[in-house]
């Protein structure tokens with residue numbers, strides 16, 4: 269299966285075209301005013317009009333109220349919301365219900381995060397809301413996100429990986445290893461494809477997508493090898 273790709277923090281029309289041309293799957297707009305990638309709902313609405321069908325638009329919020337999210341989504345009709353702050357599980361469920369949108373919930377991973385914590389957090393969000401879709405795993409740093417910092421991928425339980433969006437410090441330099449090693453449902457990136465904060469670089473976007481696809485190819489080749497070996501009755505591990 270192809271790893272899905274979200275490019276976050278878009279502010280310009282030309283960057284939307286670059287994301288679509290590169291073959292990414294989702295575009296994130298940051299509605300957090302303190303972010304250097306912040307766009308107003310009105311600006312996001314203009315940008316969304318340039319997004320072709322079958323590309324998911326994601327509205328990103330940090331500790332916003334249901335009313336604030338509803339007001340933004342009325343203007344900028346994103347397909348999905350991403351809750352990237354300290355929202356409790358109940359608050360996240362209430363926000364999603366207020367706008368009737370599926371949501372991604374961030375878990376910011378620390379060096380001492382226990383793998384079971386990730387599984388429990390996913391299960392609790394899923395139990396709390398039918399609109400919960402996936403965890404987005406980012407790195408715990410002083411900023412809420414968009415920091416370009418990675419975390420220890422070995423903390424991600426193997427049975428959780430196929431359901432998560434892997435984020436935090438990804439780039440063309442580590443994307444192939446991230447995909448082949450973690451095998452996430454999707455990857456998400458912001459800093460690693462920028463010329464400056466909020467200004468995306470078309471070449472970096474294309475190179476990142478190619479690196480993710482190289483990871484997918486690695487997985488497929490391993491699957492073919494394992495399948496052929498098992499057909500010969502030989503041990504695959």
Ligand SMILES: O=C(O)c1ccccc1NCC(=O)[C@H](O)[C@H](O)COP(=O)(O)O
Nearest residue numbers: 276303413414415416436437457458459
């Ligand atoms: O991108 C931001 O400026 C931002 C600000 C506050 C909260 C979240 C933010 N971005 C969320 C994202 O989904 C980023 O893509 C994610 O944090 C990864 O960023 P990076 O490590 O720069 O690739």
